Amino acid sequence: SQKIEQNSEALNIQEGKTATLTCNYTNYSPAYLQWYRQDPGRGPVFLLLIRENEKEKRKERLKVTFDTTLKQSLFHITASQPADSATYLCALLHGSSNTGKLIFGQGTTLQVKP
Amino acid sequence: DAGITQSPRHKVTETGTPVTLRCHQTENHRYMYWYRQDPGHGLRLIHYSYGVKDTDKGEVSDGYSVSRSKTEDFLLTLESATSSQTSVYFCAISAGGGTNYGYTFGSGTRLTVV
Numbered sequence: 001s002q003k004i005e006q007n008s009e010a011l012n013i014q015e016g017k018t019a020t021l022t023c024n025y026t027n028y029s030p031a032y033l034q035w036y037r038q039d040p041g042r043g044p045v046f047l048l049l050i051r052e053n054e055k056e057k058r059k060e061r062l063k064v065t066f067d068t069t070l071k072q073s074l075f076h077i078t079a080s081q082p083a084d085s086a087t088y089l090c091a092l093l094h095g096s097s098n099t100g101k102l103i104f105g106q107g108t109t110l111q112v113k114p
Numbered sequence: 115d116a117g118i119t120q121s122p123r124h125k126v127t128e129t130g131t132p133v134t135l136r137c138h139q140t141e142n143h144r145y146m147y148w149y150r151q152d153p154g155h156g157l158r159l160i161h162y163s164y165g166v167k168d169t170d171k172g173e174v175s176d177g178y179s180v181s182r183s184k185t186e187d188f189l190l191t192l193e194s195a196t197s198s199q200t201s202v203y204f205c206a207i208s209a210g211g212g213t214n215y216g217y218t219f220g221s222g223t224r225l226t227v228v
Contacts, residue, residue, distance in 0.1 A: 031213070032212060032213055034212065034216055034217075036216070036217075041222075042221065042222075043204050043206075043219030043220055043221055043222055044157070044204075044217075044219050045219070046215075046216025046217060046218065047216075049214070049215070049216055089156070089157070091157075091212075093211075093212045093213065100211055100212060100213070101147065101159055101162050101172065101211075101212065102147075102159075102212045102217060103159070103173075104149075104156050104157040104158075105156060106154070106155070106156035107156060
């Protein structure tokens, strides 16, 4: 069966450290993978998109990698801050580029302690 | 979120009644989506639209119908609400179907079926 797996356990780290979140998938061959941030009571907010032919993407303190052989994406937040505390969702595009839709993992909650 | 609004924000309804949730966008985006979010399941796609009058089912479409008679509005109808449809419903829009652009989510509708 098709699955997207993110670590369901919360990740607790100290301010200033690098947070690394993992997204694994099976039985998909996505052309695109995306990461979102969700705060309690709010809708998800788009952060980064990475294509299958891109190994790495960066945006400010964020870095995403995409390994289609391992079927895995890693999401890094460097120099983490308490304001980075949120739930982070990975999503992959399933289907054609015209009618495809995003399938989401359940998310990993990050808690950055001062 | 800017450019997308959901209504109502909260609703309590009785089992067996029909309910319609509205998603309105001002971005003129082609793609619109309805997701529900539940603890332990994450975001699951109900229905989506890739143009006016063009809609398709997602993974949890039973008991739901949608309509899109104009670009800016995407309606989700629960034909006969059941307690299992108690959830938070999110609408999302996208210019590129998730290929070059992320999704923009609304603030959600919290629906309780009693």
